[in-house]
Amino acid sequence: xxxxxxxxxxxxxxxxxxxxxxxxxxxxxxxxxxxxxxxxxxxxxxxxxxxxxxxxxxxxxxxxxxxxxxxxxxxxxxxxxxxxxxxxxxxxxxxxxxxxxxxxxxxxxxxxxxxxxxxxxxxxxxxxxxxxxxxxxxxxxxxxxxxxxxxxxxxxxxxxxxxxxxxxxxxxxxxxxxxxxxxxxxxxxxxxxxxxxxxxxxxxxxxxxxxxxxxxxxxxxxxxxxxxxxxxxxxxxxxxxxxxxxxxxxxxxxxxxxxxxxxxxxxxxxxxxxxxxxxxxxxxxxxxxxxxxxxxxxxxxxxxxxxxxxxxxxxxxxxxxxxxxxxxxxxxxxxxxxxxxxxxxxxxxxxxxx
Amino acid sequence: xxxxxxxxxxxxxxxxxxxxxxxxxxxxxxxxxxxxxxxxxxxxxxxxxxxxxxxxxxxxxxxxxxxxxxxxxxxxxxxxxxxxxxxxxxxxxxxxxxxxxxxxxxxxxxxxxxxxxxxxxxxxxxxxxxxxxxxxxxxxxxxxxxxxxxxxxxxxxxxxxxxxxxxxxxxxxxxxxxxxxxxxxxxxxxxxxxxxxxxxxxxxxxxxxxxxxxxxxxxxxxxxxxxxxxxxxxxxxxxxxx
Ligand SMILES: Nc1ncnc2c1ncn2[C@@H]1O[C@H](COP(=O)(O)OP(=O)(O)OP(=O)(O)O)[C@@H](O)[C@H]1O
Ligand SMILES: [Mg+2]
Numbered sequence: 236x237x238x239x240x241x242x243x244x245x246x247x248x249x250x251x252x253x254x255x256x257x258x259x260x261x262x263x264x265x266x267x268x269x270x271x272x273x274x275x276x277x278x279x280x281x282x283x284x285x286x287x288x289x290x291x292x293x294x295x296x297x298x299x300x301x302x303x304x305x306x307x308x309x310x311x312x313x314x315x316x317x318x319x320x321x322x323x324x325x326x327x328x329x330x331x332x333x334x335x336x337x338x339x340x341x342x343x344x345x346x347x348x349x350x351x352x353x354x355x356x357x358x359x360x361x362x363x364x365x366x367x368x369x370x371x372x373x374x375x376x377x378x379x380x381x382x383x384x385x386x387x388x389x390x391x392x393x394x395x396x397x398x399x400x401x402x403x404x405x406x407x408x409x410x411x412x413x414x415x416x417x418x419x420x421x422x423x424x425x426x427x428x429x430x431x432x433x434x435x436x437x438x439x440x441x442x443x444x445x446x447x448x449x450x451x452x453x454x455x456x457x458x459x460x461x462x463x464x465x466x467x468x469x470x471x472x473x474x475x476x477x478x479x480x481x482x483x484x485x486x487x488x489x490x491x492x493x494x495x496x497x498x499x500x501x502x503x504x505x506x507x508x509x510x511x512x513x514x515x516x517x518x519x520x521x522x523x524x525x526x527x528x529x530x531x532x533x534x535x536x537x538x539x540x541x542x543x544x545x546x547x548x549x550x551x552x553x554x555x556x557x558x559x560x561x562x563x564x565x566x567x568x569x570x571x572x573x574x575x576x577x578x579x580x581x582x583x584x585x586x587x588x589x
Numbered sequence: 590x591x592x593x594x595x596x597x598x599x600x601x602x603x604x605x606x607x608x609x610x611x612x613x614x615x616x617x618x619x620x621x622x623x624x625x626x627x628x629x630x631x632x633x634x635x636x637x638x639x640x641x642x643x644x645x646x647x648x649x650x651x652x653x654x655x656x657x658x659x660x661x662x663x664x665x666x667x668x669x670x671x672x673x674x675x676x677x678x679x680x681x682x683x684x685x686x687x688x689x690x691x692x693x694x695x696x697x698x699x700x701x702x703x704x705x706x707x708x709x710x711x712x713x714x715x716x717x718x719x720x721x722x723x724x725x726x727x728x729x730x731x732x733x734x735x736x737x738x739x740x741x742x743x744x745x746x747x748x749x750x751x752x753x754x755x756x757x758x759x760x761x762x763x764x765x766x767x768x769x770x771x772x773x774x775x776x777x778x779x780x781x782x783x784x785x786x787x788x789x790x791x792x793x794x795x796x797x798x799x800x801x802x803x804x805x806x807x808x809x810x811x812x813x814x815x816x817x818x819x820x821x822x823x824x825x826x827x828x829x830x831x
Contacts, residue, residue, distance in 0.1 A: 437686070
């Protein structure tokens, strides 16, 4: 598929997503809308890992560490300020700084990729234990009690910027969450078209070659990692806004594993894939859960196995390749009948993709 | 009496892998604008030498100076920024990206958007891959990928270019084209070329350095080196002319 075709497809996807977000409250009841708001906040988390893993080559087993830190940072700040505006900012900055510190240690310490997975996993476990043991009154930040394993209930949800009296209705929350998801997607797309984004992809492709051309892979990976942490933190804030609650289970390893499954099913190396995978699987799991005749984990496992065996690339890349192959065949036929030109290799076309 | 310092100078450069002495006290010197060929049998330590020059390996002992600036043990990207470019023995390209993107990544680091585009077009012309500019590099032949890598090295416009077996896997025509390009580059830049193909060496060489068992065995002009009986001895068993 040529670059222009790809770009048009991406723009079309964004337009469709905008329309879906806009009209959803007309078609969904309140319960469904709340559920989609939850899915969208999770999709922000999935997108953050899809970005650092698919485009930075960084497999982080503990992306929920940043999600959870963002959620707690939001909760603590929202309780203290009584206004969600600075709290959202905190939810982005705190995990970003944490990612900066952790990433510096990992990338500058020349720790191998496998250990990166182990370290991020361990950090998530540590955070779980830390927040789990903050039950006493001494664990209070300002007026916010961390609450240990009980978590923090009744966290103020989003209000209009700088106007704590104007609390958002669930419809508004849906617009904000869906809108944030689209905005982050568009932002990442633009980033990947910029110089930095292209260099980041180059580092993922071949770190040695990137270094031999004068790019410092450590710096590039660090910024990708920090950005991923910031986005996951934003997801955390959106999540707390949905439930007005945060507890230590937000650091649960099962969630970290689930995001990886969403990405594998949706398609690694794309930005749409993680979002599609997240919505699809969560919807499926919620449907199964309401029927109570199957164990949702069992179904999830089965789906993953089917995908690994039959569609190892995931949904989005598989669909994209099918469309590209069809497109190629059509344009070939047109060329042969229309102009009788000799065959040329088109941009990015897999050899022998017919 | 002031002497111009050499472009590149190594002193007692040594690389140990456990018990293996891959490089053993190499004292090497290269002048500005010089073209040097490096030959030697398999395992002589040529690629290891290049890896130390480009920061892929940290020497066990010894020093490397580039324009009188110590670079031994420095990270690869810093050395690349000082102006040393390398085509490695095993092709090191961005396999998942297009030919044009590969070249652009090399060109854009130190120039403006427009200048980079111009460099990319020139390089694509030079390496004769203009028609395949949009092709994904991983799907090209070995020879074409070699060209892409040479293209990235050219596009980065380094002061010193290291080529590790550039003619391997190339057709006779392509080999001749490579020799031509090397002569062109050498009008403005210095090069070190590692090759086994003696015909190719004869096409390009002035001075030849012979590596053997991690040491410099001989350094002389090309006729003298090819006539030397010791060189024949170490190469015995290996086809001298390709
Ligand atoms: N990473 C490594 N670990 C252990 N030994 C190594 C390593 N790299 C190279 N060697 C050894 O160092 C010696 C020199 O290898 P090098 O690749 O530099 O030779 P070369 O002259 O480039 O050979 P060729 O002509 O086959 O490319 C060999 O004995 C090789 O086995
Ligand atoms: Mg070698």
